[in-house]
Amino acid sequence: SQQGEExxxxxxxxxxxxxxxxxxxxxxxxxxxxxxxxxxRGLVHLILIRSNEREKHSGRLRVTLDTSKKSxxxxxxxxxxxxxxxxxxxxxxxxxxxxxxxxxxxxxx
Amino acid sequence: xxxxxxxxxxxxxxxRETATxxxxxxxxxxxxxxxxxxxxxxxxxxxSFYEKMQSDKGSIPDRFSAQQFSDYHSExxxxxxxxxxxxxxxxxxxxxxxxxxTGELFFGEGSRLTVL
Numbered sequence: 716s717q718q719g720e721e722x723x724x725x726x727x728x729x730x731x732x733x734x735x736x737x738x739x740x741x742x743x744x745x746x747x748x749x750x751x752x753x754x755x756r757g758l759v760h761l762i763l764i765r766s767n768e769r770e771k772h773s774g775r776l777r778v779t780l781d782t783s784k785k786s787x788x789x790x791x792x793x794x795x796x797x798x799x800x801x802x803x804x805x806x807x808x809x810x811x812x813x814x815x816x817x818x819x820x821x822x823x824x
Numbered sequence: 825x826x827x828x829x830x831x832x833x834x835x836x837x838x839x840r841e842t843a844t845x846x847x848x849x850x851x852x853x854x855x856x857x858x859x860x861x862x863x864x865x866x867x868x869x870x871x872s873f874y875e876k877m878q879s880d881k882g883s884i885p886d887r888f889s890a891q892q893f894s895d896y897h898s899e900x901x902x903x904x905x906x907x908x909x910x911x912x913x914x915x916x917x918x919x920x921x922x923x924x925x926t927g928e929l930f931f932g933e934g935s936r937l938t939v940l
Binding site: 746748750755756757758759760763803805807808809810811812813814815816817 | 828855857859865866867868869872874879880882912914916927928929930931932933934936
């Protein structure tokens with residue numbers, strides 16, 4: 716990966732449970748973003764957290780950022796079968812966004 | 825709302841052939857990005873254009889070239905195709921201007937290239 720590692724690489728949970736995905740990155744950042752990708756489809760932006768923020772919420776999503784550890788986590792609460800997808804973190808430079816390796820989440824109904 | 829449009833959606837080529845992918849960004853977006861995603865892999869940054877000028881370059885093979893035209897659409901040209909070029913190719917666009925600058929990328933649905 717051009718970015719770093721995400722863990723776990725795959726996660727399987729029951730509907731209603733929470734899912735936590737972690738991302739590490741290598742460089743200094745202005746912001747970090749999370750994207751979702753359904754199989755074979757384009758990526759969709761979920762949430763952006765700036766480098767001076769530590770936590771951000773959007774609906775069932777909660778993102779944390781620890782710039783001292785160069786890591787971020789994405790928590791999806793009360794998961795649904797429709798949340799089944801791959802989730803990627805991305806850091807943005809001026810004219811490029813670098814993606815992590817992604818976590819494949821499967822939510823079982 | 826208009827999204828990023830990519831064509832063709834599917835493309836099958838033989839080794840050593842040439843392929844051209846097209847991307848139409850969201851209107852008024854000033855930056856276009858190209859990514860390559862192999863099976864089970866993360867999207868790999870290839871190249872970007874800001875206001876029709878190449879702005880950054882990633883792991884793009886010398887056999888590939890890209891440009892952005894006056895109407896802001898972009899084309900990725902791939903020559904001497906190899907089996908390993910089989911992948912999903914995504915185009916994305918963003919805006920750096922004022923209130924339309926949300927910092928996010930908007931992706932197209934991708935072009936799936938299969939090299940036989």
